[in-house]
Amino acid sequence: MSAAGPKPVSIFDVAKQAGVSHQTVSRVINDAPMVADTTRARVKAAIADLGYRPNRSARTLAGGAVRSVTVFTFDTSLYGTAETLRGIEDAASAAGFTVLISVLDPEQTYTDGDILGRLSHDGAPAIVIAHDETTTQARRILRKAQPGAVVATGDDQLSREPGAADWLVPLDDRVVAKRATRYLLSMGHRTVHYLAMPGKARRQDGWAEALAEVGIEPPEVVQSGWTIGSAAEAAAELVADPGVTAIMCGNDDLAFGVLHAAHRAGRSIPGDLSVIGCDDSPMAAYHVPGLTTVDLDFRGVGRSAFELLRHKLEGGPDPRPSWRSPELVVRETSGPPRQ
């Protein structure tokens, strides 16, 4: 419809003609209570006079063709979250679903009503990108209220929950970090240090397990925030220590912070210090030196989550998992220790 076309009648025109608020018109359209009969009659007369037609969302509530899925997620600016969302959107769009994203604040506590109230209607399909406590709690609330209409992406640890195959698309963060740590040990590093992002402990578990396998007591974990800057600050002491020859980082952004701190401290990469990230974000290949990291197919996980949800809603054959296995990508920030 071109901007130059005739102006369609809006809910505001109806409200004006009936002398009520647009919320009242909405209530009348949706046959909701709390509208006096005389007001209802006046609004209905205005609707008829102006030839107003409620929009598609009203039709959807009445069982129309538009279907939507609500995605509950943590910070959308993080690479893993953004890519998972893209995967969900791609698959949903191909299937004719509209995606609504609801971002949960990790600092807040949400009641059942808070979470369910973010759905467009009772029983509306939902996907939870479960990366932290708040999103994990949202997943529990949704699973409890509407098990037939919710799936989640999350750590492999959740696979242990009963019936998880029915609602979970897992990504094994523990195994990923274990593999990267083993690789560093295989090159002769006597130990590997760990810079942790907030909340997500499974990668840290994998790192500790790889060390334990070969009888190494894990050194103290250094805690970082989510930003590159917080990582540079958190790692300043670690990179200045000549006894530290290898650092595994919770994700790529943290690794970029460590590389910056190492640069300031005058340590050469990878001669003095090996650094490994996790995610293979777009910058990893274009950083100088190129960042060694683990490629995680978040987009494939997102697509698979949508396909699993669709299977639950519509039946049909079980969808095949369709994401790439995580893979170590060796670039220029890792190598054997000196001598």
Added chain:
Amino acid sequence: MSAAGPKPVSIFDVAKQAGVSHQTVSRVINDAPMVADTTRARVKAAIADLGYRPNRSARTLAGGAVRSVTVFTFDTSLYGTAETLRGIEDAASAAGFTVLISVLDPEQTYTDGDILGRLSHDGAPAIVIAHDETTTQARRILRKAQPGAVVATGDDQLSREPGAADWLVPLDDRVVAKRATRYLLSMGHRTVHYLAMPGKARRQDGWAEALAEVGIEPPEVVQSGWTIGSAAEAAAELVADPGVTAIMCGNDDLAFGVLHAAHRAGRSIPGDLSVIGCDDSPMAAYHVPGLTTVDLDFRGVGRSAFELLRHKLEGGPDPRPSWRSPELVVRETSGPPRQ
């Protein structure tokens, strides 16, 4: 509510007991048409038997306390978009609003019904982060249908539209790029080349104007995609040309691509080549060398957009614009040309 608490009655329990789909239960709850009277009676009996209480979203349709704003946006993984969203979310959360994000695909064309159908109900408040043609079209559709309940962020050029102060929070991309280009010229570069991101021509306009001011014919614009990789590829020829001494980039990601291409081509930064980005994304300060760029307060713009929307919905004094002015941040990728 703990996971161990008593299981609340869900819409699925009602559906099972009444022998209907959960969509049918939803229709009955919302008093929607297309349900046979006998079915409606059966569902209502099941609701009464089980003591089922519709969730908050149903109450909202009936005029309850939860308010939501739908944000229409382009790719949420881009820095500017992600930060604007954060600003909207921060302000909305403080005011007790829930945010739903609807991502529009720049490859698709949307009808009025497609856009309005993504609102939770007719007249639902909306913010459009208008960065490209698709989001700009969405803004037009929403403005036409419900002018009292929509605001947009977007380029300053939109300020020329009648009554724009009533719905627009502008960010002047043209002036920002002009300032950065003038700075390069002031250091003695004989011209400045431009690497363009898709769609967003206003920064390019500013670059061309700064050159025109001093009588320089703008060199041919080099077109990039959105990714660092596409920028590295697009700029390969440009950075290999020893006559090129300064490149202004559409955003920081493009600048990172150019810096990588320059590294591969063996050109020193900024001795052989000055590179400037735009956005001041988190990596800019931690890249080695540090990226000269323009700091844009997207988060402040997002907060201001929400405050303007709230003012339209609730009245009260005009909200003051509360975002920082764009500022050139000189780091290590810019300097005078050799000799």
